[in-house]
Amino acid sequence: MAPLKKVIVFGLGSHVKIIKEICELNNIKILGFISDKKIKVKKKNGLKNLGELNKFLKNSNQKNFSIIIGIGENLLRKKYFLLLKKKKFKFAKLIHPNSQISKTARIQVGSLVNSGVTINANASIGYNCIINTNSLLEHDVKIKDHCHICPGAKIGGGSEVQQSSLIGLGANVIDKIKIGKNVTVGAGSTIFKNLKHNSTYIGYSKKIK
Ligand SMILES: CC(C)(COP(=O)(O)OP(=O)(O)OC[C@H]1O[C@@H](n2cnc3c(N)ncnc32)[C@H](O)[C@@H]1OP(=O)(O)O)[C@@H](O)C(=O)NCCC(=O)NCCS
Numbered sequence: 001m002a003p004l005k006k007v008i009v010f011g012l013g014s015h016v017k018i019i020k021e022i023c024e025l026n027n028i029k030i031l032g033f034i035s036d037k038k039i040k041v042k043k044k045n046g047l048k049n050l051g052e053l054n055k056f057l058k059n060s061n062q063k064n065f066s067i068i069i070g071i072g073e074n075l076l077r078k079k080y081f082l083l084l085k086k087k088k089f090k091f092a093k094l095i096h097p098n099s100q101i102s103k104t105a106r107i108q109v110g111s112l113v114n115s116g117v118t119i120n121a122n123a124s125i126g127y128n129c130i131i132n133t134n135s136l137l138e139h140d141v142k143i144k145d146h147c148h149i150c151p152g153a154k155i156g157g158g159s160e161v162q163q164s165s166l167i168g169l170g171a172n173v174i175d176k177i178k179i180g181k182n183v184t185v186g187a188g189s190t191i192f193k194n195l196k197h198n199s200t201y202i203g204y205s206k207k208i209k
Helices: 016-025 053-059 074-086
Strands: 006-010 029-035 047-052 066-069 200-202
Touching: 006 016, 016 029, 029 053, 047 053, 066 074
Parallel strands: 006 029, 006 066, 029 047
Antiparallel strands: none
């Protein structure tokens, strides 16, 4: 966990509910949310509206907090991660206390690990990922930036999931597999061969798009 104890949230997807809970459990204060558009309400989902990004930047000291993106959709979360990185924001890393993470695993900032997750030896997780409830990442797994490993998904030892891919609810990926960039693996699928970039698979590695 990064030493920063204050965060702000960018955006307001339903993913924010998970962020709020993990922050509470870690005693991290959420100062409020910002967005790229002007939103008129003072509060939304219990979070104070800190205003539109550029205006907020003029009046705030970015050393006093870190930021986390409250958007579940990978490509949108990637877009805003790159924008906020350009604007020199520091990103938070949020880890649910009820997760098991090997001391030799590495997790980059901007990523969130939810309840019940197990991350085993020497696994690595890139920037801006969501590792969701009860998923399992075996030893030496590599999850690249902006991915979402959905609840209950299991990734076997040494497999790699490249940028912006989604491994659906309860899906299994056997060991030593390479999943390309921007791939969607459907819920409940079992993947036992390498998957090409920019495609969607269901069932037993069956390509549908
Ligand atoms: C794979 C997926 C992306 C396909 O979505 P889509 O492009 O909208 O496709 P459709 O719903 O039109 O389905 C296309 C066909 O695939 C089938 N299908 C869809 N998802 C499937 C799945 N996970 N397993 C098996 N078959 C599936 C549909 O029944 C349909 O079959 P049909 O043509 O015979 O009727 C989606 O169904 C899915 O599984 N997404 C993962 C979502 C998830 O895990 N979310 C968790 C968020 S926390």
